Amino acid sequence: xxxxxxxxxxxxxxxxxxxxxxxxxxxxxxxxxxxxxxxxxxxxxxxxxxxxxxxxxxxxxxxxxxxxxxxxxxxxxxxxxxxxxxxxxxxxxxxxxxxxxxxxxxxxxxxxxxxxxxxxxxxxxxxxxxxxxxxxxxxxxxxxxxxxxxxxxxxxxxxxxxxxxxxxxxxxxxxxxxxxxxxxxxxxxxxxxxxxxxxxxxxxxxxxxxxxxxxxxxxxxxxxxxxxxxxxxxxxxxxxxxxxxxxxxxxxxxxxxxxxxxxxxxxxxxxxxxxxxxxxxxxxxxxxxxxxxxxxxxxxxxxxxxxxxxxxxxxxxxxxxxxxxxxxxxxxxxxxxxxx
Amino acid sequence: xxxxxxxxxxxxxxxxxxxxxxxxxxxxxxxxxxxxxxxxxxxxxxxxxxxxxxxxxxxxxxxxxxxxxxxxxxxxxxxxxxxxxxxxxxxxxxxxxxxxxxxxxxxxxxxxxxxxxxxxxxxxxxxxxxxxxxxxxxxxxxxxxxxxxxxxxxxxxxxxxxxxxxxxxxxxxxxxxxxxxxxxxxxxxxxxxxxxxxxxxxxxxxxxxxxxxxxxxxxxxxxxxxxxxxxxxxxxxxxxxxxxxxxxxxxxxxxxxxxxxxxxxxxxxxxxxxxxxxxxxxxxxxxxxxxxxxxxxxxxxxxxxxxxx
Numbered sequence: 277x278x279x280x281x282x283x284x285x286x287x288x289x290x291x292x293x294x295x296x297x298x299x300x301x302x303x304x305x306x307x308x309x310x311x312x313x314x315x316x317x318x319x320x321x322x323x324x325x326x327x328x329x330x331x332x333x334x335x336x337x338x339x340x341x342x343x344x345x346x347x348x349x350x351x352x353x354x355x356x357x358x359x360x361x362x363x364x365x366x367x368x369x370x371x372x373x374x375x376x377x378x379x380x381x382x383x384x385x386x387x388x389x390x391x392x393x394x395x396x397x398x399x400x401x402x403x404x405x406x407x408x409x410x411x412x413x414x415x416x417x418x419x420x421x422x423x424x425x426x427x428x429x430x431x432x433x434x435x436x437x438x439x440x441x442x443x444x445x446x447x448x449x450x451x452x453x454x455x456x457x458x459x460x461x462x463x464x465x466x467x468x469x470x471x472x473x474x475x476x477x478x479x480x481x482x483x484x485x486x487x488x489x490x491x492x493x494x495x496x497x498x499x500x501x502x503x504x505x506x507x508x509x510x511x512x513x514x515x516x517x518x519x520x521x522x523x524x525x526x527x528x529x530x531x532x533x534x535x536x537x538x539x540x541x542x543x544x545x546x547x548x549x550x551x552x553x554x555x556x557x558x559x560x561x562x563x564x565x566x567x568x569x570x571x572x573x574x575x576x577x578x579x580x581x582x583x584x585x586x587x588x589x590x591x592x593x594x595x596x597x598x599x600x601x602x603x604x605x606x607x608x609x610x611x612x613x614x615x616x
Numbered sequence: 617x618x619x620x621x622x623x624x625x626x627x628x629x630x631x632x633x634x635x636x637x638x639x640x641x642x643x644x645x646x647x648x649x650x651x652x653x654x655x656x657x658x659x660x661x662x663x664x665x666x667x668x669x670x671x672x673x674x675x676x677x678x679x680x681x682x683x684x685x686x687x688x689x690x691x692x693x694x695x696x697x698x699x700x701x702x703x704x705x706x707x708x709x710x711x712x713x714x715x716x717x718x719x720x721x722x723x724x725x726x727x728x729x730x731x732x733x734x735x736x737x738x739x740x741x742x743x744x745x746x747x748x749x750x751x752x753x754x755x756x757x758x759x760x761x762x763x764x765x766x767x768x769x770x771x772x773x774x775x776x777x778x779x780x781x782x783x784x785x786x787x788x789x790x791x792x793x794x795x796x797x798x799x800x801x802x803x804x805x806x807x808x809x810x811x812x813x814x815x816x817x818x819x820x821x822x823x824x825x826x827x828x829x830x831x832x833x834x835x836x837x838x839x840x841x842x843x844x845x846x847x848x849x850x851x852x853x854x855x856x857x858x859x860x861x862x863x864x865x866x867x868x869x870x871x872x873x874x875x876x877x878x879x880x881x882x883x884x885x886x887x888x889x890x891x892x893x894x895x896x897x898x899x900x901x902x903x904x905x906x907x908x909x910x911x912x913x914x915x916x917x918x919x920x921x922x923x924x925x
Contacts, residue, residue, distance in 0.1 A: 367824035
């Protein structure tokens with residue numbers, strides 16, 4: 277395989293407060309290769325956004341953060357990069373597509389001007405050329421009447437159109453890596469599919485790697501090539517999308533898939549994973565998932581020893597469970613692949 | 617706030633975009649459109665009263681030579697201390713100068729001092745405050761401690777100290793009044809920058825690799841303008857008072873220039889002999905400050921999306 281575009285190595289992120297320390301990310305390894313889509317899934321607070329944002333050093337400046345590990349982008353460690361280098365990378369080589377498009381456009385600046393800004397930050401373009409390119413971009417993301425839209429203000433845009441505009445800004449400089457942080461959670465379900473199409477087309481056109489952060493398994497099934505499942509700031513399972521959906525080897529992944537609502541067959545109660553994700557300032561010892569785990573059933577090793585992310589059958593399939601092997605023999609088939 | 621219309625169809629949205637007015641009234645983030653602004657402002661009676669008073673003062677100041685034949689500095693001791701009459705509407709002062717003419721011409725100085733002083737405070741204070749709030753850290757610390765020191769003085773006292781340093785005269789009074797209110801502009805701009813710094817669109821601009829200076833200029837400044845405009849309008853009243861106070865103490869604009877504060881100061885000697893000499897300049901100062909206060913309040917109401925309709 278070619279060299280990874282982004283390689284996160286042993287990333288740990290802590291938010292120290294006066295009374296306790298929140299371990300938001302704990303020893304995460306993650307790669308994104310050119311052209312592929314990596315889906316990062318997990319519950320709220322599992323550390324999926326923090327992993328990516330801290331790798332790009334985009335956490336809020338007001339937060340006190342301790343970061344260790346490496347975030348290698350094309351071989352350069354972003355965590356060691358100067359502000360100037362970072363600025364050159366952001367937007368030019370790595371673009372972040374935000375979660376909430378409603379608030380990400382400056383309300384007092386015309387959309388076209390904001391697009392021009394995104395273009396001109398990294399390239400010397402004349403105003404007219406930037407305008408032409410901006411309208412082209414709006415067209416690319418499927419904006420109806422791009423010429424008119426160009427000179428409108430964000431309040432004249434619907435949520436879906438704003439997200440299209442954000443994607444247009446994201447791909448303005450043909451970045452090698454796109455990071456989409458729950459790009460559709462703030463949108464209507466009917467708009468979601470359109471936005472994902474736009475994102476997919478944009479990725480195809482630019483040949484960019486895409487890191488898709490979401491808690492929507494349907495989205496993952498549809499978009500991702502590889503999946504990284506996170507729990508309590510750690511990667512618990514990773515593998516290609518088919519393997520993960522057909523034969524999960526971690527009870528958490530299994531639980532997630534099993535709790536997807538079924539639209540076929542007889543009506544039944546929605547399944548859930550019992551309990552809540554752990555308090556990140558006080559993660560249980562051993563496997564962080566053991567208090568909620570159906571497989572653990574009080575086994576001592578789950579409480580005492582932290583499971584490593586080890587290879588299980590199949591290429592690149594890894595699971596951080598002491599009893600990953602057991603799961604295979606159980607041959608439990610969860611909800612199988614569902615597409616939204 | 618109402619969410620924007622998700623179901624808006626492309627065809628319909630073009631019309632909605634051109635029609636503008638309806639949609640924007642409901643969107644907090646909508647840029648201020650003059651049509652809606654004027655309408656909201658016109659509905660506010662107090663604000664209109666303020667604007668009318670101010671309009672009258674401006675008109676009197678500008679058209680003074682056409683409205684009166686009297687020269688504001690022309691002395692005629694035989695006509696001193698005349699009470700208001702048809703000849704001299706507001707009477708004459710101790711040197712026989714027509715008070716009405718002096719108030720009309722004096723408006724030129726008073727209004728000019730007020731506007732220019734606030735202009736100084738805005739142009740210097742706002743950039744400092746925005747940078748302070750946006751960059752934070754040591755920059756913020758140094759600037760805010762400086763502002764603390766200045767804020768520990770009453771604006772008038774600060775202006776007084778500055779006049780002591782700069783000397784007496786129109787120019788130094790204007791500068792002193794401006795610097796007197798400057799620290800508050802630093803504070804207000806900083807507060808705006810602090811909140812705008814945390815918005816998603818600033819975060820997005822950082823994501824796209826923009827420079828801080830450009831973000832400040834293109835995003836932070838335009839989004840913080842509304843409260844700054846309101847605050848500046850309200851502060852024109854304050855600077856007028858400061859200038860008038862300095863004039864009253866004899867530290868402001870020097871005679872024979874007809875400035876309201878110094879007119880008041882000169883008239884003080886004759887308070888029992890000719891009380892009208894103090895009444896009219898005092899009334900003029902009161903009305904001018906009052907009009908700016910009404911205007912500022914009206915602007916705030918018209919510009920504040922949370923108070924609309």
